[in-house]
Amino acid sequence: MTNIKTNHCKLTIIGTGMAGMAAACFASQNKIDTIQIGVNSGIIYSSGFFDLMGIHPIDTQLSWNNPWQAIDQLVTDNPKHPYARLRKTEIETAMTQFLDFMKAAERPYMFNKNQNTEVITPVGTVKRTYAVPRSMWAGAVALKERHSCLIVDFVGLKAFSAKQIADMLMPRWPKIRPLRISFPSVGASSDLYPEQMARSLEVEENRIKLADAIRPHLADAKSLGLPAILGIYKPRQVRNHLEELLGIDIFEIPTIPPSVPGIRLKEALEGFLAGKGVRLIPQKRVLFAERQNNGKFALSIGDQGSNKTEQKIETDGVILAGGRFLGMGLYAGRKKIREPLFNLPVFQPEDRALWHQTDFFDPKGHQISQAGLEIDDSFRPTDLAGQPVYENLFAAGSILAHQDWMRQKCGAGLCIATAYKAVEAFKKTL
Numbered sequence: 365m366t367n368i369k370t371n372h373c374k375l376t377i378i379g380t381g382m383a384g385m386a387a388a389c390f391a392s393q394n395k396i397d398t399i400q401i402g403v404n405s406g407i408i409y410s411s412g413f414f415d416l417m418g419i420h421p422i423d424t425q426l427s428w429n430n431p432w433q434a435i436d437q438l439v440t441d442n443p444k445h446p447y448a449r450l451r452k453t454e455i456e457t458a459m460t461q462f463l464d465f466m467k468a469a470e471r472p473y474m475f476n477k478n479q480n481t482e483v484i485t486p487v488g489t490v491k492r493t494y495a496v497p498r499s500m501w502a503g504a505v506a507l508k509e510r511h512s513c514l515i516v517d518f519v520g521l522k523a524f525s526a527k528q529i530a531d532m533l534m535p536r537w538p539k540i541r542p543l544r545i546s547f548p549s550v551g552a553s554s555d556l557y558p559e560q561m562a563r564s565l566e567v568e569e570n571r572i573k574l575a576d577a578i579r580p581h582l583a584d585a586k587s588l589g590l591p592a593i594l595g596i597y598k599p600r601q602v603r604n605h606l607e608e609l610l611g612i613d614i615f616e617i618p619t620i621p622p623s624v625p626g627i628r629l630k631e632a633l634e635g636f637l638a639g640k641g642v643r644l645i646p647q648k649r650v651l652f653a654e655r656q657n658n659g660k661f662a663l664s665i666g667d668q669g670s671n672k673t674e675q676k677i678e679t680d681g682v683i684l685a686g687g688r689f690l691g692m693g694l695y696a697g698r699k700k701i702r703e704p705l706f707n708l709p710v711f712q713p714e715d716r717a718l719w720h721q722t723d724f725f726d727p728k729g730h731q732i733s734q735a736g737l738e739i740d741d742s743f744r745p746t747d748l749a750g751q752p753v754y755e756n757l758f759a760a761g762s763i764l765a766h767q768d769w770m771r772q773k774c775g776a777g778l779c780i781a782t783a784y785k786a787v788e789a790f791k792k793t794l
């Protein structure tokens with residue numbers, strides 16, 4: 365018989381997405397003995413921008429300049445939204461602390477405290493977000509000033525077109541200019557991938573070749589926009605060096621997912637948390653969860669495919685940050701949406717026929733995008749009577765009901781703020 369090891373901890377965070385990572389940061393700041401577990405998450409698909417609150421109401425697509433005013437209006441109109449269970453000061457504290465973690469992880473963000481910032485998307489549209497990676501900030505400045513700017517793309521790089529971006533922005537930004545060149549340093553391959561290009565630019569010699577290829581085309585450009593390929597591990601050094609070589613401000617524009625900024629975010633947070641003593645069990649799942657007589661949870665850990673328990677965790681409390689369908693925190697069956705681990709009730713449309721609108725692009729969005737766990741003010745999932753199912757089980761992030769983070773443009777903010785509150789509530793059980 366195999367001897368299955370049991371790890372003990374105060375808190376287990378299920379999920380390594382934005383919500384799980386934020387919860388782990390807040391737990392480590394509070395010196396809580398924590399194990400974190402999860403498989404791939406939405407983080408690597410992220411553009412790197414941290415949205416706090418951009419659009420409300422969804423059906424009119426009203427875009428807000430001030431995210432705090434947007435949150436005020438949202439919680440008035442939708443008192444069940446997870447933001448409505450937080451005071452504004454708590455959301456502010458959560459964002460400030462998380463942006464400090466990012467700085468400590470050497471991935472600083474730029475933001476205006478009471479204002480969203482307009483940024484360029486991979487397809488050349490403009491969106492409002494809250495916090496912008498340092499490597500993209502000069503793009504926000506250029507867009508605001510409308511100064512002379514060169515956008516460069518590369519032969520063989522799919523789904524990133526400098527011409528499309530310039531064409532989209534030209535009506536409001538006449539001094540934007542596209543350029544396509546060959547990427548000088550990835551051999552003979554005809555297809556280019558952002559991650560491969562980013563790794564190649566970590567080498568000094570390749571940066572010099574790239575600068576030499578761009579320099580003759582700069583003319584009067586005051587800034588230069590490149591796809592997000594400026595290094596994986598040393599983005600600041602890569603960008604600084606290129607700026608030095610070309611004597612111009614350089615900014616990145618995110619590419620379509622999976623994106624280099626998403627990979628950087630994941631690597632940076634994992635490295636930061638390892639240094640803070642959070643024990644990460646990567647690429648494994650919690651297969652079964654059981655509440656013991658002593659009130660603690662026993663979690664069985666293993667591979668999704670094999671369903672075989674490889675190790676166990678005994679934990680005083682759990683923060684469930686399992687995401688919706690992509691993260692597999694929720695499971696959509698033929699008739700019902702289920703929460704598979706704790707069998708928690710899931711708020712969802714009464715009938716499967718109501719999950720989606722008939723028009724995929726319906727401005728109201730789809731009811732399924734509001735499905736999830738209902739919670740009390742301590743972020744504990746509740747039963748049908750509105751009572752917490754377990755006093756030591758909390759939830760955070762996109763698994764929560766009554767929000768449509770993608771359409772409301774509140775993805776990262778929702779994850780960070782609810783993770784903060786879940787950790788604060790867990791602390792009270794200690």
Ligand SMILES: Cc1cc2nc3c(=O)[nH]c(=O)nc-3n(C[C@H](O)[C@H](O)[C@H](O)COP(=O)(O)OP(=O)(O)OC[C@H]3O[C@@H](n4cnc5c(N)ncnc54)[C@H](O)[C@@H]3O)c2cc1C
Binds near residue numbers: 378383405412761
């Ligand atoms: C394409 C795309 C673009 C995005 N762009 C932006 C953007 O521009 N701005 C922004 O603010 N945000 C953006 N986001 C990110 C978004 O903020 C978050 O990904 C989203 O809000 C969900 O995060 P989450 O942590 O709740 O869930 P997920 O990212 O889905 O993570 C869930 C985690 O739970 C784990 N899990 C689930 N069940 C188990 C189990 N039984 N055992 C162990 N682990 C489990 C999964 O493995 C995963 O690690 C984007 C995301 C995507 C997908």
